[in-house]
Amino acid sequence: MKIKDINKIYDTLNDLYDFMSTNTDSDTSGVREEMTAKVIEAESILKNERSRLYLRNAKAKIKRERKTISGVGLMSKAESLHETLANCHPSIARGKVWCRTCGREKKVDSVESIRTGWAKCCGYTMTIDHPDTW
Numbered sequence: 001m002k003i004k005d006i007n008k009i010y011d012t013l014n015d016l017y018d019f020m021s022t023n024t025d026s027d028t029s030g031v032r033e034e035m036t037a038k039v040i041e042a043e044s045i046l047k048n049e050r051s052r053l054y055l056r057n058a059k060a061k062i063k064r065e066r067k068t069i070s071g072v073g074l075m076s077k078a079e080s081l082h083e084t085l086a087n088c089h090p091s092i093a094r095g096k097v098w099c100r101t102c103g104r105e106k107k108v109d110s111v112e113s114i115r116t117g118w119a120k121c122c123g124y125t126m127t128i129d130h131p132d133t134w
């Protein structure tokens with residue numbers, strides 16, 4: 001599946017979710033709640049699949065770019081690889097990381113972090129995943 005297809009389905013599920021949460025009258029059977037849970041589950045599966053694709057596409061792009069690397073201009077090429085990776089995924093590009101232990105949020109330079117390593121807190125590398133997704 002392509003990312004744009006995933007986004008389309010995701011949008012549809014979102015609309016469905018909105019529709020279901022704004023049309024709450026006269027349902028006492030619990031079906032709506034059950035369906036809402038299913039929609040949320042489907043959305044989370046799609047989110048994971050989308051993240052996987054983003055990373056796979058980024059890796060493929062880097063592979064292609066690696067092939068074009070020659071001795072001359074190696075540094076600038078490496079630089080562009082860092083930027084490609086830093087911008088490959090919204091979670092990386094937003095430049096924020098969180099500590100899963102104490103919850104601290106920290107602003108980071110994604111390009112720099114990819115180059116030199118990600119920030120640490122409480123003894124562990126901080127995560128690019130927003131706390132809502134834990």
Ligand SMILES: [Zn+2]
Nearest residue numbers: 099102121122
């Ligand atoms: Zn911490």
